[in-house]
Amino acid sequence: MKVAVIGAGPAGMSCANALLSFGLEPLVIESAAQVGGIQRANFRPNLWMLGIPGETGCQITERLARHYFDLPIATLMNTRLLAVTKAGMGLNLRLAGPEGESEQAVAALVLATGSRPRxxxxxxxxxxxxxxxxxxxxxxxxxxxxxxxxxxxxxxxxxxxxxxxxxxxxxxxxxxxxxxxxxxxxxxxxxxxxxxxxxxxxxxxxxxxxxxxxxxxxxxxxxxxxxxxxxxMYGYEPNSAILERFEPAIRPGLADSGHIQVERGQRTSVPGIYAAGDVTDCIQPSVPTAIAQGLAAAKAVEQDQTS
Ligand SMILES: Cc1cc2nc3c(=O)[nH]c(=O)nc-3n(C[C@H](O)[C@H](O)[C@H](O)COP(=O)(O)OP(=O)(O)OC[C@H]3O[C@@H](n4cnc5c(N)ncnc54)[C@H](O)[C@@H]3O)c2cc1C
Incomplete structure (x- = not known):
């Protein structure tokens, strides 16, 4: 069962890893040329990842990316989401990548698009x-x-x-x-x-x-x-404008802050659509929070798809 994950930062990579281990088929769609997310440029020692003191954001990113690319996860780099529409019990995605436009039918979708400097x-x-x-x-x-x-x-x-x-x-x-x-x-x-x-x-x-x-x-x-x-240095805002590309009937709700609203299991207001990491209103945005939310979203997808 194919599940799309939008964004290959810590949340998206963790979600794809967990989907794979739950027997699902992740398809990761990343708009940049590299995986890793906003932490990729962080040359300062990380503050929150227990167990690897002193390692910088760049080093953590390399560590995560090495593991990620060892896994059999289909990943479309340099690829943008053009439209998401309802298709039967699942969703249809229209994509634009280096090879041109394409379509993908998926059973569920996880948004892990992170944030950007305001x-x-x-x-x-x-x-x-x-x-x-x-x-x-x-x-x-x-x-x-x-x-x-x-x-x-x-x-x-x-x-x-x-x-x-x-x-x-x-x-x-x-x-x-x-x-x-x-x-x-x-x-x-x-x-x-x-x-x-x-x-x-x-x-x-x-x-x-x-x-x-x-x-x-x-x-x-x-x-x-x-x-x-x-x-x-005016802080960050969530990359939630991507929802404008969703058919209105399946557009997840946003908080006043612009973050995607989620409930237990990272479920959004729309069945079959989940969100994890900095695009949601995390109390402490961080690599471990994003990794944990990616895992939780994958578990919720597995529960919902098999119930
Ligand atoms: C300066 C700085 C220092 C930090 N220091 C620490 C630290 O020491 N320790 C720590 O734990 N955390 C730290 N953080 C926080 C941590 O980096 C983030 O909380 C974490 O990266 C969030 O992961 P994420 O996957 O949700 O989002 P991101 O890392 O932002 O990844 C999102 C991914 O989605 C992609 N994307 C965005 N829009 C689209 C789209 N439309 N289509 C496809 N792909 C898309 C992006 O290209 C990116 O790859 C720091 C952050 C910053 C900015």
Whole structure:
């Protein structure tokens, strides 16, 4: 019995592995060229995976991917979902991949499309105009390309302050501006407060941002400043826009936050459609949470399909 899994991050890979072990036939559909999800670029040691202390997100991704590719799981890479329609007791998927368009009939479907960095429309435009504007965390440029510079970070959560600490260690002077109070964990706030190279400004919103040669010009209430780099760390939003491609009668319900709503067994509001990982409203988004939810979704599929 074929079950589609959309997304090959930790949730999707775990779900496919479990479906296989429950005697079902997973078909994984991934829009990117690689498996692994958002953790693939994380060069920092992981915080939540018990048993492998110090291993980075990249290393965990490699570990998961090695195991995944040892399994006989059909995987369509670089493939987008064009439409999902009801077909008898199951679903019909229309796909667009490197070989062109195709259709797949499946008994059930698991959404594991994760999340992406949140960005304002203005910053999205600025990031297209200037390579000195980086949206979201942990790129190669952040790891290797920013040193002895003035960096402005917009955002007040864990990611903003973790990046401030990382960049200060590399000889940068970092200003971090949070719209309101800093929401980052106290450990990050305490570490940043003790650093001469890091300035934390709460309740601080730029009036305007513009790209200049080799940097960014910022105006505030108190005047104007220039920075060499601007990093936007405004958190994440779920990749749930994919539901627009579902026939309305089989479109799972969303929470106000835009996450896919799930109940016990990762079941959505539509029978036969499940969701796991960061695309749902996890209380603590993480690799182990995603892995556990992928497994739970597979178990629910098995129960529902055989009952
Ligand atoms: C900077 C950072 C640091 C983190 N640090 C840690 C840590 O130390 N420890 C930890 O446990 N967790 C950490 N996390 C969280 C962890 O990475 C996520 O919770 C986890 O990756 C979620 O897995 P997922 O499979 O739900 O989603 P993702 O990892 O986001 O994977 C989703 C997959 O779906 C694919 N996809 C999206 N849309 C479509 C579509 N329309 N069609 C097909 N495929 C699609 C994506 O390409 C991706 O491969 C961190 C996250 C970030 C961003």
């Amino acid at each position: 960005v304002t429309p203005e910053l999205a435009v600025l990031a297209r105009q200037s390579d000195r504007v980086i949206v979201g965390p942990l790129s190669e440029t952040i790891r290797d390309g920013i040193c002895a510079s003035r960096v402005l970070i917009l955002g007040g959560g864990d990611n903003a302050l973790d990046h401030a600490l990382y960049l200060a260690e590399r000889g940068n002077r970092v200003t971090v501006c949070a719209r309101r109070q800093f929401s980052a964990r106290w450990q990050f706030r305490a570490s940043c407060s003790g650093q001469a190279e890091i300035e934390l400004r709460a309740g601080c919103v730029p009036h305007s941002l513009s790209a200049i040669k080799d940097g960014i010009s910022v105006t505030w209430n108190g005047g104007a400043e220039t920075y060499d780099w601007l990093l936007a």
